[in-house]
Amino acid sequence: PGHRRRGPFAIAGVIAVGIAIVAAALATTSSPATPDGPPYGILRPTDGGTEITIPALWAGRKSDGSMVGGLEPATIWVGTGATGGFTTDLASVEAKGGGPAWLAASASAAVLSTLYAGTDPSAAVVRFGIPGPIDGPSAGGILTVGALAARLAVPLDPRVSMTGTISPDGSIGPVAGVPTKIRAAQAAGFTTVVIPLANRMGYPDGGDTAVDLVDWGRSIGMTVLPVADVGDAFTAFTGRPIIPAAKIGRAHV
Secondary structure (H helix, E strand, O other): OOOEEOOOOOOOHHHHHHHHHHHHHHHOOOOOEOOOOOEOOOOEEEOOEEEEEEEEEEEEEOOOOOEEEEEEEEEEEEEEOOOOOOEEEOHHHHHOOEOHHHHHHHHHHHHHHHHHHOOOOOOEEEEEEOOOOEEOOOOHHHHHHHHHHHHHOOOOOOOEEEOOEEOOOOEEEOOOOHHHHHHHHHHOOOOEEEEEHHHOEEOHHHOOOOEEHHHHHHHOOOEEEEEOEHHHHHHHHHOOOOOOOOOOOHHHO
């Protein structure tokens, strides 16, 4: 299933300096920017932790049955808590109209990113933010990648977006409307879209015959990268591999 828009259409010292240098470098490149905020993928030290904004793709149907897509600039903040105990703060998301599937995806992203990073879960805090109402599970993958990047202080390539659900074992699951989301990413200025491996074959532009979306993406000037799990997705956004610091499995989530 894809996202459905509802309603009308502290890191200090060396780490902070490193983040500032990377942010300045990426800010000089031509890349998509959030409508009223900082560029996607840039790490921002704030409130004793690190914040990042990620582009969550969505797709749905208009009243005439045709597909429409777009993206939601979602924010993720990670840090540590003074009182102890793993905390996922979804209050802002609920207040802005985040639906149950989005809330579940956010909670899963918080847990998995903490395990992948090797952070002590008894002190980890993750909170999320969205600008308006949205629902659906297909941002689970990019929410996990974003939270992991913030936790490891690794910026994301601002030219890359993603769609795909997140599973308890870290695998990226299939979603609906992938060609529409690729078109939406292209319209917003992105050059690359990470998709679930299970969605490599699709039906772009209302066609009746399944085509390889990697080839189709290339034909419209887009790079489409199918991935199997969070590790693959993280590498697509950062250029560096990652091995989970903790054993990931259903028993841990």
